């Protein structure tokens with residue numbers, strides 16, 4: 001099946017900015033992967049806009065109801081602010097008053113103080129926006145911080161879901177988070193989408209074959 005247009009646009013931007021690469025890469029897990037995604041590479045205005053629009057369309061399509069977009073420090077911060085801006089034109093009535101916030105890695109003891117900057121979270125429905133999930137540790141910490149402020153986490157949106165098993169486990173990190181918290185965890189692109197894009201000509205035959213072999217070896221079904 002062909003990729004939805006907003007996914008294809010994102011894939012195009014990711015490849016043009018070298019944020020998504022095909023080749024051979026060592027992962028934190030020690031695996032050798034035929035592809036690698038680095039959200040930090042969307043550092044140019046046109047790429048940032050493409051990234052923001054892709055997050056916004058993914059959030060809009062998910063139909064998750066929320067009040068605040070929360071970006072965990074550090075990489076989540078520009079993602080939350082950019083997604084907030086990019087959502088508005090999609091449905092100004094619905095998104096005109098959505099808010100954003102983020103945390104500090106260290107609490108500040110002067111000025112406004114505290115660890116949360118931006119929208120207050122108490123009693124609010126909070127959507128977490130981040131780059132990727134590896135082990136899920138940073139997401140668990142973000143959920144605990146939001147809950148400690150009285151917020152309710154209603155979902156998590158990331159750029160790429162690699163859909164692969166955790167080392168020595170049956171399931172994926174995203175699958176485990178879904179089960180643990182019972183919330184939707186949505187990616188702009190999944191491994192399945194990357195494979196669909198590769199079939200549509202976004203990668204060479206050889207890269208496609210290597211990605212399919214990787215999926216056969218490490219793919220998770222959750």
Ligand SMILES: O=P(O)(O)OC[C@H]1O[C@H](OP(=O)(O)OP(=O)(O)O)[C@H](O)[C@@H]1O
Nearest residue numbers: 073074075132133134135136137138139
């Ligand atoms: O632990 P996980 O939920 O699987 O996520 C891995 C996270 O770790 C990294 O951020 P890190 O917390 O190192 O902070 P940074 O954004 O400052 O790099 C990375 O940006 C992911 O968001």
Ligand SMILES: O=C(O)c1cc(=O)[nH]c(=O)[nH]1
Nearest residue numbers: 027028029035036037038
């Ligand atoms: O598993 C990883 O280390 C990893 C994979 C990937 O595609 N991108 C990333 O930032 N880390």
